[in-house]
Amino acid sequence: MSDVAVYRKRRGVEAVLLLFSIATAMAGYLLTGLDIDAELPAEWPWALGIFTGLALAAHIVVRIRIPYADPVILPLIMLLNGLGLAVIHRLDLGGSERLHSAERQLGWMVGAVVVFCLVVIFLRNYEALHRYPYLLFLFGLTLLMLPLVPGLSRENHGSKIWIAIGTFTFQPAEVAKIVLCIAFAAYLVDKREVLASAGPKLLGIEMPRARDLGPIAIMWLASMAIMVFQKDLGTSLLFFSMVVVMLYIATERPIWPILGTLLFAGGATAAYFNFSHVQVRVSSWLNPFSDYDQNYQIITGQFGIAWGGAIGTGWGLGRPNLTPLAKTDFIAAALAEELGLAGLVALMLVYAIIVARGLRAALGSQDPFGKLLAAGLSFTFAIQVFTILGGVTRLLPLTGLTTPFMSQGGSSLVANWSMMALLLIITHHARRPQQLRSETPIIDFTSDTTMVLQRQGA
């Protein structure tokens, strides 16, 4: 008799962690009120009620529909979303007049959690997504290129990654990243053996065959178009690296990341020498203090982070409102100013744990589609966090990507919640005890000892 390892459901752990998330987010909100007005905000029982209700709803749906799902992902995204709400509320109070964008954002969060629940309820078997790789690919690429349509796009601090329909604005890249991830996972599961087959040798490295370069070439062109026309390095980097990493995971051949890095570096260098706006981006990254007016946002953000120091000024006691767009692009800088390095590092750890759990699900998943999808989604998430936090802390040129779950904005919130629903569904399938016998028959005539011969003249 031997032992096997099975995962427990661990929904109780999830519930306890959710309590921590609610407590932390509420503490931030209440401390803001105490520090600015010296009293608790009048509507705090409402905020607590709605936030707890959302956590409870998501928890119950997960408990019933996907009981083996990873126990830490849901509490961590509740924590991020709650901290984001608290920071937005704090920025509402910081201006000359009081705004109510935190309430609107809470409304969006209700919508996002509803979408999350619907995805978990209706998409328990994610195999259905496997069927239409080309359609999804076209849809994703169209979404990605939408901001280039004249009349739709809205320029936001130099980059054109937003579209506006009436008063409703929306960042299509947020949805496109999920759609393209699904499309590439489905495509690569079917084509990975072809893509891994050997081509001509160059410098001792086996190159892929020319005809297999199609997908990487299309995505390279798309990401270069984003860099040049939408003027956003982060989005460009996000989508290109997503494809390269998924190719690498599917084929296990190191040539793909090498080729990808060379292509991207080459394209980025060419763009730098040919387009002045790329040069402006790079100079405001390397020498922001050379032009105070142009780089006002990044400079005030830097001062904010520096002023925060190791443990921050405390909720409501810094001046994060000085930074333009503090609620969207620079929300991490606002948090770093008031919670200090200790808070920012905790935030980064939370993001890192989510990514690690996603990659763990990819490792544990039994079916190749789920494996690739989980790896692709978590890697894309990691790249997005890396580019925006890197941009805010001046490790990378600044980009207009949102900080997942924290930035103000509905489309991003809904997209990220549904992405996490997808990831949780995959973790449920990966952690569920495997059945001893496969449910579908394995058909393999090639292993038979007899041969099928065609009759003469038949």
Added chain:
Amino acid sequence: MPDLVTLGLKLGFLALLWLAVLFTAGAIRTDVFGRKISTNDLAKAEAASRKQMKDAKRLAKKLKLTHGPQAGTSLSLGSPIVIGRADDCQLILEDDYVSTHHARLARNNNYDVVEDLGSTNGTFVNNQRISVPTQVGPGDSIRIGQSVMVLEK
């Protein structure tokens, strides 16, 4: 508020935030290798859930050919079906690997049972060659020669 209280609240908040992170890390640490249980218990749980499923929907309504020259054909179950190459079979398979009277699928005491009629190349249920009459239900597959058929509800 006094500065000291503000400082205390600030540190308290950071402590709470880090406690949440550390608690999460603890939850992951106990989760790394799963829980060891013996295969006996696993098999028991498996059998229990399988029995429940079987009782709920043990009777198939249709037999559908999924692979082979006649893939796509389906016929309803109920009366006994003899499968083979001969003209008096209910399911005739035009296949050199199928015997004249190859196998029989019949309902017996509220179970569908498949029985090999002494064929040359054998009858396979879920890819295992059968030597005695074998009970089958929805989802099980039967392979005869080059044809694979699946029982459906």
